[in-house]
Amino acid sequence: MAGGDVRVRHAEQVPDATECAKCAGASDVLLRTTSGAMCLDCAGFAHLEFLPAGSAALTRRAVKLSRSPVVVMQKSLRRFRYRGQSMYERQGILAEPAAIEAAALASLADAGVRGSDGIAERIREHFPGCPTDRADAIALHTAARLRGRSRQRLTTFEIGPDAVRRAVTASILHVDTHYDELVKAGVDPDTARTQVFDRVENVLRAWRDGVSLLDT
16 A cells, blocks of 8 residues: 555554543443553554545545655454464554545545435535535545444445534544644644634534635
8 A cells, every 4th residue: 555655654453442441431442552452542643544444546646745744554363373473454544634534535535434425415404605616525425434333334324413523523624724733743732622613613603604715
């Protein structure tokens, strides 16, 4: 996927862990560290998001667009050991959410992730000011994430108003503010969210009222 790209790092997922060894919080992805299984925030990846494997086109583009991609591997429980070495399977990647959304936008025609049309319709219903291509990208990004969690090849997704708002809010947070740069620079995520809160709410309000553009 990434060839010899020096930007790409690797991390190991711990499938049997149930909580972060540092903060004791639950997480969809817990990574192996010298201090035990840790969530993305505690492992130093608070500015990245997990994109499950399943769409080669989306993954390939997200890696290309990410400034610090991480390939997440997991020891295979199904395969035999090779020459005494454990075999690993790729579970997905970690990348900046803005990079994943940009990859989703570029992959709409061939990403192979089903179930995004209904999500896009719900986004446009609740946020009529959200640009069409942006709604499509958010929908594909959300569909890929939900499909990864479900571990099934679903064709449709039921997503309510609260889930729609969370998806759109996350998109605005990572794409339309400098939140990721703050977190990467070492600012606590909660503090960073507070700093960009007004910007996020302004864009949400505009899109909800049918306004597509805002002065930055």
